[in-house]
Amino acid sequence: MPKITYIEHNGKEHVVEAPVGQTVMEAAVKHAVPGIDADCGGACACATCHVYVDPEWLPKTGEASSMEQSMLDFANDVEDNSRLSCQIKLTSELDGLVVRLPKSQH
């Protein structure tokens, strides 16, 4: 199972293992990683699952769809490596993925 490291804004790390096919958001929520609210449960309706993908991993996570990009336009503190974690599906390629969490989701 792919391993993901979530780094909270305060630096605290959480390492989580989750099955291929789950999203980076689901893996966080199911393991109670704080800092990902995911109010809509992955319906791309809330933009409260914002993460920064470690630049090294960007080629493997691929790019945000135009739908997701339009949502990110209105999130706080958006960077070039911002993604909605409910839109990143885990693959075996993403084993070792590192994402950072923003200061707040609202």
Added chain:
Amino acid sequence: MPTADRGPKHEVAVTTNEIKRIIIIGAGQAGGETAQRLRQAGFKGDITLIGEEPVAPYQRPPLSKAYLLGKLTMERLLLRPASMYAEENIAFLPSVKAVWIDRAGKKVRIEGGRELPYDALVLATGARPRRLPLVGADLDGVHLFRTAADADAIRPDFVAGKKLIVIGAGYIGLEVAAVARQLGLEVTVVETAVRPLARVTSPEVAGFFLDEHTRQGVRFVLGGQPALIKGKDRVTGVGLADGGELPADLVIAGIGVTPETTLAQHCGLAIDNGVVADAECRTSDPNIFAIGDCASRPMAHYENRIARLESVHNAVEGAKIVAGVLTGQKPHTVEAPWFWSDQYDLKLQIAGLFQGYDHVAFRGVMADRSFAAFYYKGDRLIAVDAVNRPGEYLGAKMLIQTGRSIPSNIIVDESKPMKELVASAR
């Protein structure tokens, strides 16, 4: 905090640090989130989560979408893995119904007679789907649509060629119709109003969805009055008041819900279209809170008008508010209401409350299947229905939340990006 007008003497709210035992009745989205958020907020006392359904709290929205299509397992609907309740020291009681609230003694009685004491009680009992008030409504093949069990009962019949009649053209009815068409069923939607979505959106947006479903092969009987469900053991059709008859292998009723207020009523809490709650989600008893579909509360962005919302946003927000109040944390910033609906490849995203609008402005055109309808009351933006337009949705949501607006003649100008418009709004 206690105020003089809150009733008899014993109804003085205990203060935050006196709260050692919290009971939550209803283990749906609102109840499940409350338990979790209380722990996240650092509450160390006892939490008991009482739920009538046999499963851990789960999300209902996918039931009429990806789950019904067979694309999601139950496992993935759960808010949290079932094992997490024990790990977080939350006493989760599945398949248990709360039957009585003793306000004076601050106890909840559950089926079987056991009584559980509380310092603070959260009602998160949700809503019940309305039953068809028709002869034959209890025949096999006639379904309500609220729970995972309902969806599971329907799935074996969701196969190509079967004749489905959906009664009621609200969001759930139309989502079910969309899934059925995608799976190859023959679908007829019967609606008593003259248009679909009559209570929840404008005639223009309703017309768009009517056209879309029609193009996808759904038949509509608008202004149709179902009079009885026909069949011997199993449904064979729906008889209409005008004498017409529609053949059916399967009937799904989506004619709205009623808030589940039985317990609240019996113990004398104020009820008015749901359990009446204030901005802190406190009911007329200061030690009892009510959240989610079962409660009505003041709408901060709409002159504190009292409304009862049926949405994930409302359920989650109630949980955040109550967890904040019960742990003495800084108050949660109330969001503008939001909702979504997925039908075919259309994503409808809604922010705000459109009731009372006096004009609507469109950005983009319906023919492109990508547009936003902005609702105004005077010069104030009060709501948006955005179809495949997430930027317009989030932008408008932000405006409503911060009490800003963009004049309707400017918001329609597609040469200006939504982000720019929102930045310049006042």
